[in-house]
Amino acid sequence: MKLPIVAYGDPVLRKVCTDIEETYPDLQQLISNMFDTMYAASGVGLAAPQIGLPIRMFIVDTGADEDGKNGYKKVFINAEILEESGEPWAFNEGCLSIPDIREDVMRKPDIRIKYFDENWVLHEDQVTGMPARVIQHEYDHIEGKLFTDKLSLLRKTMLKSKLDSISKGNVRTDYKMRFPKQNKKR
Numbered sequence: 001m002k003l004p005i006v007a008y009g010d011p012v013l014r015k016v017c018t019d020i021e022e023t024y025p026d027l028q029q030l031i032s033n034m035f036d037t038m039y040a041a042s043g044v045g046l047a048a049p050q051i052g053l054p055i056r057m058f059i060v061d062t063g064a065d066e067d068g069k070n071g072y073k074k075v076f077i078n079a080e081i082l083e084e085s086g087e088p089w090a091f092n093e094g095c096l097s098i099p100d101i102r103e104d105v106m107r108k109p110d111i112r113i114k115y116f117d118e119n120w121v122l123h124e125d126q127v128t129g130m131p132a133r134v135i136q137h138e139y140d141h142i143e144g145k146l147f148t149d150k151l152s153l154l155r156k157t158m159l160k161s162k163l164d165s166i167s168k169g170n171v172r173t174d175y176k177m178r179f180p181k182q183n184k185k186r
Contacts, residue, residue, distance in 0.1 A: 009167025047141030
């Protein structure tokens with residue numbers, strides 16, 4: 001089932017999320033719904049706060065390359081980034097909660113992360129390149145941070161009116177959204 005994505009300005013996007021237990025109600029259905037929602041919005045990652053849940057869970061699917069290889073698809077529950085390393089590099093990022101805004105963001109290329117998967121198996125992985133970047137973006141969500149927080153003060157000031165418009169629902173998307181300053185869904 002496709003769920004509405006919470007738009008910029010909603011307080012849930014600024015909450016540091018809480019860990020969940022293996023007994024979290026209907027977890028497998030929630031994971032399935034999150035993948036349906038992400039794919040319908042043409043995303044490569046989606047965090048629980050983006051669907052209104054302040055829990056430490058996110059999903060990633062970077063898709064396969066032209067040869068049908070190198071796909072990276074995972075569920076991250078109660079994740080903790082243990083280390084970020086390497087020379088930071090810029091990449092033009094966007095966010096399903098902040099449609100129509102893309103900005104260059106600096107991130108380190110290598111991470112070490114500990115998390116549970118959807119079967120409650122504990123992992124500690126080294127991840128590099130684009131998957132690491134997507135993980136860092138989604139991890140920021142469960143820490144109450146957005147990619148716009150990484151921009152310069154000048155750039156944030158220049159985007160303020162666009163961000164305010166998004167929170168009021170003055171944006172068009174091909175997916176359902178919930179806007180904090182509007183009482184209806186789109």
